[in-house]
Amino acid sequence: MISENDWKQEQERLELVTEQLKDRIAELEPEVSGLRNQVTDIRKRFWEEVTVNTSTQEDFEETLYSIQQQEALLSERERSHRKRMQQWNNMKRLLPSPYFGRIDFEEAGIGGSEPVYIGVSSFLDEEGLQFLIYDWRTPIASLYYDHSPGPAAYQTPGGLVEGTMLLKRQYQIRDGQLRHVFDTSETIGDELLQQALGGGADAQMKSIVATIQKEQNAIIRDDKSRMLIVQGAAGSGKTSAALQRVAYLLYKNRGRLTADQIVLFSPNPMFNSYVSTVLPELGEENMQQTTFQEYLAYWLEPEMRVENPFDQMEYVLAAEPAKEYEARLQGIRYKASEAFLEALQSYADWLCKEGMRFHDIRFMNRSLITAERMKSQFYSYDPAIRLDNRVAMLRDWLLRELAVLERKERQAAWVQDELDYLDSDQYQEAYNALLKKVQREEAVFDDVTRLYVDASDRNRGVKELGEENMYDFAEQEEDILRRMVVKERFRPLRRDVKELRFVDAAGLYTQLFGEEDDYRRMTGRSEAPELWPEISRQTREKLDRQELLYEDATPFLYLRELVEGARRNTDVRHVFVDEGQDYSPFQYAFLKRLFPRARMTVLGDFGQAIFVQSTHLHMEDSPLVRLYGEDETRLIRLVRSYRSTQEIVAFTKAMLPGGEGIVPFERYGGKPRLVRLGSGEERAARIRDDLAMLKAEGFDSMAVITKTTAESREVFDRLTGIGCEGLRLITKETLTFEKGIAVIPAYLAKGVEFDAVLIYDASSQTYHRESERKLFYTACTRAMHRLRLYATGEWTPFVGSLDPSLYE
Numbered sequence: 001m002i003s004e005n006d007w008k009q010e011q012e013r014l015e016l017v018t019e020q021l022k023d024r025i026a027e028l029e030p031e032v033s034g035l036r037n038q039v040t041d042i043r044k045r046f047w048e049e050v051t052v053n054t055s056t057q058e059d060f061e062e063t064l065y066s067i068q069q070q071e072a073l074l075s076e077r078e079r080s081h082r083k084r085m086q087q088w089n090n091m092k093r094l095l096p097s098p099y100f101g102r103i104d105f106e107e108a109g110i111g112g113s114e115p116v117y118i119g120v121s122s123f124l125d126e127e128g129l130q131f132l133i134y135d136w137r138t139p140i141a142s143l144y145y146d147h148s149p150g151p152a153a154y155q156t157p158g159g160l161v162e163g164t165m166l167l168k169r170q171y172q173i174r175d176g177q178l179r180h181v182f183d184t185s186e187t188i189g190d191e192l193l194q195q196a197l198g199g200g201a202d203a204q205m206k207s208i209v210a211t212i213q214k215e216q217n218a219i220i221r222d223d224k225s226r227m228l229i230v231q232g233a234a235g236s237g238k239t240s241a242a243l244q245r246v247a248y249l250l251y252k253n254r255g256r257l258t259a260d261q262i263v264l265f266s267p268n269p270m271f272n273s274y275v276s277t278v279l280p281e282l283g284e285e286n287m288q289q290t291t292f293q294e295y296l297a298y299w300l301e302p303e304m305r306v307e308n309p310f311d312q313m314e315y316v317l318a319a320e321p322a323k324e325y326e327a328r329l330q331g332i333r334y335k336a337s338e339a340f341l342e343a344l345q346s347y348a349d350w351l352c353k354e355g356m357r358f359h360d361i362r363f364m365n366r367s368l369i370t371a372e373r374m375k376s377q378f379y380s381y382d383p384a385i386r387l388d389n390r391v392a393m394l395r396d397w398l399l400r401e402l403a404v405l406e407r408k409e410r411q412a413a414w415v416q417d418e419l420d421y422l423d424s425d426q427y428q429e430a431y432n433a434l435l436k437k438v439q440r441e442e443a444v445f446d447d448v449t450r451l452y453v454d455a456s457d458r459n460r461g462v463k464e465l466g467e468e469n470m471y472d473f474a475e476q477e478e479d480i481l482r483r484m485v486v487k488e489r490f491r492p493l494r495r496d497v498k499e500l501r502f503v504d505a506a507g508l509y510t511q512l513f514g515e516e517d518d519y520r521r522m523t524g525r526s527e528a529p530e531l532w533p534e535i536s537r538q539t540r541e542k543l544d545r546q547e548l549l550y551e552d553a554t555p556f557l558y559l560r561e562l563v564e565g566a567r568r569n570t571d572v573r574h575v576f577v578d579e580g581q582d583y584s585p586f587q588y589a590f591l592k593r594l595f596p597r598a599r600m601t602v603l604g605d606f607g608q609a610i611f612v613q614s615t616h617l618h619m620e621d622s623p624l625v626r627l628y629g630e631d632e633t634r635l636i637r638l639v640r641s642y643r644s645t646q647e648i649v650a651f652t653k654a655m656l657p658g659g660e661g662i663v664p665f666e667r668y669g670g671k672p673r674l675v676r677l678g679s680g681e682e683r684a685a686r687i688r689d690d691l692a693m694l695k696a697e698g699f700d701s702m703a704v705i706t707k708t709t710a711e712s713r714e715v716f717d718r719l720t721g722i723g724c725e726g727l728r729l730i731t732k733e734t735l736t737f738e739k740g741i742a743v744i745p746a747y748l749a750k751g752v753e754f755d756a757v758l759i760y761d762a763s764s765q766t767y768h769r770e771s772e773r774k775l776f777y778t779a780c781t782r783a784m785h786r787l788r789l790y791a792t793g794e795w796t797p798f799v800g801s802l803d804p805s806l807y808e
């Protein structure tokens, strides 16, 4: 704590700043609402103020000028409105807790120091000359996160500023009241952090700006790396750092970077809701959020049905090991690999010479253009031309062919039949529509004056069609109608061709999964993976039903893009991948191609790699390092775990090979408790009672974690059946994260946290495969304050092998 005198001074300063904030808010109030009214008013009266006159060239110019002027006025007001509004919002956000930190820094060679107060945004005094509060993202504020009193330095655009930090102080201010003040001698005193971590879990993630740790600050402020990889232990603040990094990037690149140029790939839709309030709390707009599955579904469905990654996970967890199971696992691993990516690239080269597959273009149950014809046309192009460019050439050729066929089709018998069924209104309507179109095309523009063809002159309209005049009117009319009828029927054909649906993408992918020799020949590989015949059989079986296994979805899309041309998003400048260990090297290569102008931040924990196709993040030769090369890649490790109590971290890290390096934050709360009961019924009853007790202790965010969805459903019914109230069953479809008691499969609990976690069944019957260790670890590390495990029968070996002093 600080001296009485210091406290008094701080109190006075807080009052002063609060007064100033209040004054400025009050000052801006009428201006902000006035501006809002003005903008609405201008919008409403936009056309009143504009004199529209196009009779002469001069009048036209006058009109144009007046529109431009109104527009300029409106956007100026809007700009100023937005800016004022933002200032006003920032000040309102500051008011309850204007700052959380202070540093006194003496720059080398310049005597004296001014206190630098740090808050969630900047605030200047009335004259606009002195900072009363510095935004936490300003260069000088980084001193607060990176140093303790003593020699210190911070980076500015102009270079490194060195000096001495004389004081570092933390504040806890609530509702404008000074509650606590701490002076710290170490890098960020633990007091504030202790208080922040001691609280309960929330339905929404909180911002951590007041207590960002040095190594987290390095992640937040990194603006050099093309690829930033963060390998961090469970609860080490990866997601938190990612979100504050977004806020930092938006601040640093204000005017150049907008929130919609940043994309975050989340592990599941519920996670989106969990993190959605952090950025608005910091006065920034949310970035775009999506899941990889959403992206795949967007491009592949409805033509192909894509398996959900969680269904894949359920298969892996629940299926009995047999040949089929082993082959699927092997297939998942192979299809996730860089080797398969290269195989597809070589396959595309092979397709340049042979093997392309197309769909016939069919019309009324007959082939208009056969796949065979397309193929020979395709291979008649210069072999030096790239595959996707040749496909584009073929598309143009097909459109020309279709135009010829469409003309021929006008004389077909079915057209006559169709004409017979047009009623006279349709006749008239169709005719008028056509005539109008012709007349529109005919419209003559003479700068501002538009001369229209006389709409009543039907004969002239027909003449302008370019049809021969030898028909009498009825014949000409019929001709027009034939044209219209056929054109309408050909429309979907043309659309399909433009969308390249004539390429048999599924056939091309299926073709890969045949005989091993063929696979090697087509892809130039020296060998196919083990169990290839069974892998092929499984893949084809799905494809035949227009379905894609999850592991096939990205390679399928990739191959389609090799053939049809790649989609690229050049707007996006930053891609964030959370739970990055769960993406395959293949998916990363795909993301790199999709966002060619973006920097990538990948955050993950290999200790929580629960998918078969996971990517190593912590190894120097990780495929991620190869993606942009070592020079453009930075790897940061976070080993301190903030989420769970010391006892929980000690328990969970002991079950993880290599977990020794994880450092718990000093916060205590009782050892994890292991409860073994004689039957499933007893277990359920005990869990019901424990939930009630924990609730009485004040924990209001709890989770009963199961292994699979099926088990979650069963537990939910069982617990509800014995009087457990207020349970919420979480499935992959759940969109929002709420407080209360969740019954949730472990793989969906990724990224989120609870006050108390109860592992419903930690027996060896449920968790025994080595591959399930990380899933079990992930489940246990969701607990902040209490962890309880239940079993009937033997404990899972992951627990059974632990030192008994780690639990009670």
Ligand SMILES: Nc1ncnc2c1ncn2[C@@H]1O[C@H](COP(=O)(O)OP(=O)(O)OP(=O)(O)O)[C@@H](O)[C@H]1O
Residues within 6 Å of the ligand: 193, 196, 197, 206, 208, 211, 212, 213, 216, 232, 233, 234, 235, 236, 237, 238, 239, 240, 241, 605, 642, 643, 750, 751, 752, 753, 781
């Ligand atoms: N510097 C910090 N100050 C305060 N709280 C922090 C800090 N860093 C992390 N936390 C808290 O620790 C908890 C875990 O953080 P977060 O979810 O970001 O970790 P993570 O590494 O993404 O975890 P996981 O990989 O296990 O999902 C959160 O409650 C977060 O608020």
